[in-house]
Amino acid sequence: MNYRHSYHAGNFADVLKHVVLIALIEALKAKHTPMAVLDTHAGAGEYSLASEEALKTGEFRDGVLRLMHAERLPTLLHAYLNLVRVHNGVQTYPGSPLIAAQLLRDHDRLVLCEIQDEETAALRRLFSRDTRVAVHQRDGYQAMAALLPPKEKRGLVLIDPPFEAQEQEFRFIEEALVAAHKRWPTGVYAVWYPIKLRQSLLPFHRWLKESGMRKVLVAEICVHPDNSALRLNGCGMAIINAPYRLDRTLAELLPVLAGALAQSRYAQHRLEWLVED
Numbered sequence: 473m474n475y476r477h478s479y480h481a482g483n484f485a486d487v488l489k490h491v492v493l494i495a496l497i498e499a500l501k502a503k504h505t506p507m508a509v510l511d512t513h514a515g516a517g518e519y520s521l522a523s524e525e526a527l528k529t530g531e532f533r534d535g536v537l538r539l540m541h542a543e544r545l546p547t548l549l550h551a552y553l554n555l556v557r558v559h560n561g562v563q564t565y566p567g568s569p570l571i572a573a574q575l576l577r578d579h580d581r582l583v584l585c586e587i588q589d590e591e592t593a594a595l596r597r598l599f600s601r602d603t604r605v606a607v608h609q610r611d612g613y614q615a616m617a618a619l620l621p622p623k624e625k626r627g628l629v630l631i632d633p634p635f636e637a638q639e640q641e642f643r644f645i646e647e648a649l650v651a652a653h654k655r656w657p658t659g660v661y662a663v664w665y666p667i668k669l670r671q672s673l674l675p676f677h678r679w680l681k682e683s684g685m686r687k688v689l690v691a692e693i694c695v696h697p698d699n700s701a702l703r704l705n706g707c708g709m710a711i712i713n714a715p716y717r718l719d720r721t722l723a724e725l726l727p728v729l730a731g732a733l734a735q736s737r738y739a740q741h742r743l744e745w746l747v748e749d
């Protein structure tokens with residue numbers, strides 16, 4: 473396990489993932505009843521943008537920093553930037569756990585899984601006083617089988633693996649989704665995935681179409697052409713049981729994100745129902 477998210481925090485991929493996460497949590501908050509969020513690959517929770525790692529790649533400069541300089545943004549992107557700014561006093565970028573914790577209500581719960589010692593210790597420090605949050609040092613895929621459905625019977629699972637296993641990671645995700653969906657068919661599942669070579673995504677998208685899962689929406693942005701296996705050209709979120717009107721919210725956001733984050737004139741976005749109901 474070599475992956476360290478501190479090199480990538482706040483990059484364009486984090487921006488898409490965290491904006492979709494906010495849209496999902498806000499949609500679920502439309503009902504007052506409690507919900508649970510399970511973040512299967514939680515990371516450290518927050519990242520210094522002044523760290524050696526962040527400065528080495530400088531990826532946040534083509535991510536969250538670009539958005540901070542953009543004008544006339546839709547409301548949800550302002551909400552995202554406000555969440556970042558609250559934690560930006562000492563130049564830190566909030567990871568998915570901190571974004572979710574800021575949005576969840578007193579009666580909601582957040583369950584975080586992380587495999588690495590340092591990241592888990594950081595999560596425990598960060599949330600030591602937040603009784604809504606539970607941190608587990610364990611495999612996130614196994615946790616899906618063990619911890620679902622949550623007692624609230626409402627909520628969201630964010631699956632954000634490092635893809636060190638490359639295309640094999642999609643097979644792990646599919647396996648975990650099958651087991652989780654059997655136990656909790658009405659949960660909302662959001663899977664982040666990298667886009668390098670477009671063809672490599674086809675088996676995963678085909679699988680989603682044929683999986684028997686409902687309301688499967690994919691939202692993608694590409695900052696480069698999607699024709700090279702050698703770099704991260706874009707990324708996507710596949711959402712299962714997508715909440716009502718999420719497609720409308722994302723239809724407003726994706727073109728703005730693709731425009732603001734473009735690194736070539738071939739930048740593009742895509743919003744597609746793989747399974748509509």
Ligand SMILES: C[S@@+](CC[C@H](N)C(=O)[O-])C[C@H]1O[C@@H](n2cnc3c(N)ncnc32)[C@H](O)[C@@H]1O
Nearest residue numbers: 477513514515567568586587588611612632634
């Ligand atoms: C892309 S990062 C997560 C970023 C985080 N979700 C965010 O948006 O701020 C992936 C994390 O998954 C962790 N990880 C890798 N394999 C794992 C596994 N099998 N179970 C749980 N966590 C894992 C890595 O240590 C890394 O911190």
